[in-house]
Amino acid sequence: MPNEPPAMSLKAIGVVSNDIKQPIRHGWRDIVSEITINSELTEALDGLDEFSHIIVLYWMHQLTKGRQLPLKVHPMGNQDLPLTGRFATRSPSRPNPVGQATVELLGRRGNILKVKGLDAIDGTPVIDIKPYIPGYDSATDAKVPKWMPRH
Amino acid sequence: MPNEPPAMSLKAIGVVSNDIKQPIRHGWRDIVSEITINSELTEALDGLDEFSHIIVLYWMHQLTKGRQLPLKVHPMGNQDLPLTGRFATRSPSRPNPVGQATVELLGRRGNILKVKGLDAIDGTPVIDIKPYIPGYDSATDAKVPKWMPRH
Numbered sequence: 001m002p003n004e005p006p007a008m009s010l011k012a013i014g015v016v017s018n019d020i021k022q023p024i025r026h027g028w029r030d031i032v033s034e035i036t037i038n039s040e041l042t043e044a045l046d047g048l049d050e051f052s053h054i055i056v057l058y059w060m061h062q063l064t065k066g067r068q069l070p071l072k073v074h075p076m077g078n079q080d081l082p083l084t085g086r087f088a089t090r091s092p093s094r095p096n097p098v099g100q101a102t103v104e105l106l107g108r109r110g111n112i113l114k115v116k117g118l119d120a121i122d123g124t125p126v127i128d129i130k131p132y133i134p135g136y137d138s139a140t141d142a143k144v145p146k147w148m149p150r151h
Numbered sequence: 152m153p154n155e156p157p158a159m160s161l162k163a164i165g166v167v168s169n170d171i172k173q174p175i176r177h178g179w180r181d182i183v184s185e186i187t188i189n190s191e192l193t194e195a196l197d198g199l200d201e202f203s204h205i206i207v208l209y210w211m212h213q214l215t216k217g218r219q220l221p222l223k224v225h226p227m228g229n230q231d232l233p234l235t236g237r238f239a240t241r242s243p244s245r246p247n248p249v250g251q252a253t254v255e256l257l258g259r260r261g262n263i264l265k266v267k268g269l270d271a272i273d274g275t276p277v278i279d280i281k282p283y284i285p286g287y288d289s290a291t292d293a294k295v296p297k298w299m300p301r302h
Contacts, residue, residue, distance in 0.1 A: 130251065137253050138288070142204045143204075144201070144202055
């Protein structure tokens with residue numbers, strides 16, 4: 001273990017713009033968003049549009065109001081599903097409210113990325129952009145619980 | 152855009168243990184690591200072992216020494232590859248040094264997860280654990296640049 005805990009603070013590298021002003025549970029798949037990257041980082045996007053998909057890490061800023069989180073939760077808020085440890089769900093309320101989404105990159109224009117399927121509301125701070133690399137990011141024959149839809 | 156930037160600070164939820172004491176570039180695929188989650192969060196892992204793969208977000212703590220990062224880089228340190236924007240690579244040196252790896256979950260014992268393929272050195276702080284959900288996390292027919300190996 002490290003002798004002293006490192007300071008771990010994030011800075012926004014950009015922000016999400018779309019038509020979704022309040023969190024929704026479903027229906028993100030066809031949402032088109034723009035991600036405006038801070039202009040001084042524009043050049044760090046060069047080459048990204050050779051990838052069809054990217055991974056977006058973002059800060060779920062509306063969920064950081066400091067409320068105490070139960071350790072278990074009904075997945076997707078569905079009381080019919082078994083109480084499950086929070087880390088075994090994709091609940092947006094987590095000790096560190098970092099969201100991670102694999103999205104289709106529709107295009108890039110300067111410091112603006114156009115993406116499809118990002119489940120983040122308008123105004124969400126973005127903390128990283130990574131290229132999606134199938135051999136690294138996808139798992140073959142991945143197993144999920146019976147209660148979980150695969151798609 | 153938000154009127155005032157939110158404070159975005161992370162707390163470690165656990166730590167990585169393995170035999171890798173210094174960063175290496177390749178050869179992570181078969182590395183077995185243990186992730187020890189803070190004991191007060193143990194219950195938040197319940198149900199995780201119904202998934203075969205998990206996503207680990209971690210803080211690349213050895214890379215936070217404040218050096219100025221060039222915006223472009225030769226991928227994988229290979230001078231034969233084209234200079235590429237940092238966000239179009241998986242270089243561990245990024246504005247926010249958050250790593251993200253899809254790994255095989257070999258087992259869970261209490262607050263300890265045993266995983267295979269995690270590319271994080273011994274002592275790395277872990278900031279989130281998420282279940283890997285194929286329909287959400289994998290992209291079909293993903294396109295990558297010609298210089299990038301798919302595996």
